[in-house]
Amino acid sequence: MNADVPASRELAGIAELAARATGDRLRTAFRSRPEVDLKRDIHDPVTEHDRAAEETIREVLGEQTPGSVVVGEEGGVGGGDGDLRWFVDPIDGTANFAVGLPFFCVSIGAALGGELVAGVVYDPVRDDMFTASLDGATCNGEPIRSRGATRDETAVVATSYPSAHDLSLGREDALRRYGRVVDAFATVRRPGSAALTLAHVAAGWADVAYDSSINAWDIAAGLLLVRQAGGTYVPLGGEPGGDDWEAPGYLACVGGFDLAGSVIAEVAEYKGAGA
Numbered sequence: 001m002n003a004d005v006p007a008s009r010e011l012a013g014i015a016e017l018a019a020r021a022t023g024d025r026l027r028t029a030f031r032s033r034p035e036v037d038l039k040r041d042i043h044d045p046v047t048e049h050d051r052a053a054e055e056t057i058r059e060v061l062g063e064q065t066p067g068s069v070v071v072g073e074e075g076g077v078g079g080g081d082g083d084l085r086w087f088v089d090p091i092d093g094t095a096n097f098a099v100g101l102p103f104f105c106v107s108i109g110a111a112l113g114g115e116l117v118a119g120v121v122y123d124p125v126r127d128d129m130f131t132a133s134l135d136g137a138t139c140n141g142e143p144i145r146s147r148g149a150t151r152d153e154t155a156v157v158a159t160s161y162p163s164a165h166d167l168s169l170g171r172e173d174a175l176r177r178y179g180r181v182v183d184a185f186a187t188v189r190r191p192g193s194a195a196l197t198l199a200h201v202a203a204g205w206a207d208v209a210y211d212s213s214i215n216a217w218d219i220a221a222g223l224l225l226v227r228q229a230g231g232t233y234v235p236l237g238g239e240p241g242g243d244d245w246e247a248p249g250y251l252a253c254v255g256g257f258d259l260a261g262s263v264i265a266e267v268a269e270y271k272g273a274g275a
Helices: 005-020 023-029 048-064 094-099 164-169 171-184 194-203 216-228 263-267
Strands: 069-072 076-079 084-092 105-112 115-123 128-133 136-139 156-159 187-189 208-211 232-236 249-253
Touching (some): 005 105, 005 128, 023 048, 048 069, 048 084, 084 094, 084 194, 084 216, 105 194, 105 216, 115 194, 115 216, 128 194, 128 216, 136 194, 156 194, 164 171, 171 263, 194 208, 194 249, 208 263, 216 232
Parallel strands (some): 069 084, 156 187, 156 208
Antiparallel strands (some): 084 105, 105 115, 115 128, 128 136, 208 249, 232 249
């Protein structure tokens, strides 16, 4: 079962509605220094606002699409058993949110019959709504195109590499690879939200993004945004024949960027399509 463009637009509108429903709470709580709990380790924080925002999103999605499945960062898999699956990260960039850094977002992606068909990334601080459907990609209703630098020397790369996990697998090698990225690119940034970074790549506000360890709820919406805006999204490390959003890593870049000739492709061990 595949969605047509009108159905895709409808799902994108529902995702927008669900994301905006969290806005007032997140803006009010921002810079209140909420209490932080830890999930897996010190690098994986969560606040009461993550949980409350996800509950709000689940309520809206349940009302608007009864029987759909919701896969959320905080609440796991819930809902019905239909073909429609929602991937929800109520606050992507919790560490930023918790201390008052204004780079976090709400991410909601929709897959129907195994195909990503809609997604939104909502930045509540700036009230920016990035929306993707089968009809294209927009920011606040205006079309966006993923265009920017064409080579490393003039590009801004956003990455969480090397993470603590990457360092645990081989500290010296990871640091050497990171050093190559710093040397090769005009600017390196560690923004702290994969979803919002991908939205910025889609809009042409960042040129390249790389992460080696992410989850489906982090990138389902951003993946579609990048591709629908004319950029490139490459899943890394996934199972053969698996869904792109289930792959544990990714490379993304604006349209026209020389990914094959980039140091980041070497660092990520990406040899190109068909390799």
